[in-house]
Amino acid sequence: MGVEFYACDCCGDSRYEEYVDHCGSCGHTLGTCCVVNDYIGSSYAYDYGVRYDGSEDQIEEYEIDPENYEIDDIIDDSGIDPKFCPFCSGKVVAKEDLLNFLLKKYGLDFEEVKEEYLAEKGVDRP
Numbered sequence: 001m002g003v004e005f006y007a008c009d010c011c012g013d014s015r016y017e018e019y020v021d022h023c024g025s026c027g028h029t030l031g032t033c034c035v036v037n038d039y040i041g042s043s044y045a046y047d048y049g050v051r052y053d054g055s056e057d058q059i060e061e062y063e064i065d066p067e068n069y070e071i072d073d074i075i076d077d078s079g080i081d082p083k084f085c086p087f088c089s090g091k092v093v094a095k096e097d098l099l100n101f102l103l104k105k106y107g108l109d110f111e112e113v114k115e116e117y118l119a120e121k122g123v124d125r126p
């Protein structure tokens, strides 16, 4: 009946959509199973959203109408606040992020590395 499951990028488990959201900064899909610095203790991803602090920065970034928010309200569609994100806090490193970092650092091209890898594996390519 329309319940969606999403896989947490951190532990790989699939969870109800209410328990999963994207990190507002790195964009990883994150379940409340793996949040860090957790002083909220909730299963619902929404509770880990970014809270309105009244700053001009937030008003601009999230296109907030200050009329609609009070200080400490959770900003709609803000995703999970990066301070709860294991990737943003450096507690967990995603292999994909690491790969992209290495490619960039050594000026490598993903397709070229892939070809080299498959050649070394001896995969017959059409």
Ligand SMILES: [Zn+2]
Binding pocket: 008, 009, 010, 011, 012, 013, 030, 031, 032, 033, 034
């Ligand atoms: Zn998880």
Ligand SMILES: [Zn+2]
Binding pocket: 023, 024, 025, 026, 027, 028, 082, 085, 086, 087, 088, 089
């Ligand atoms: Zn993040």
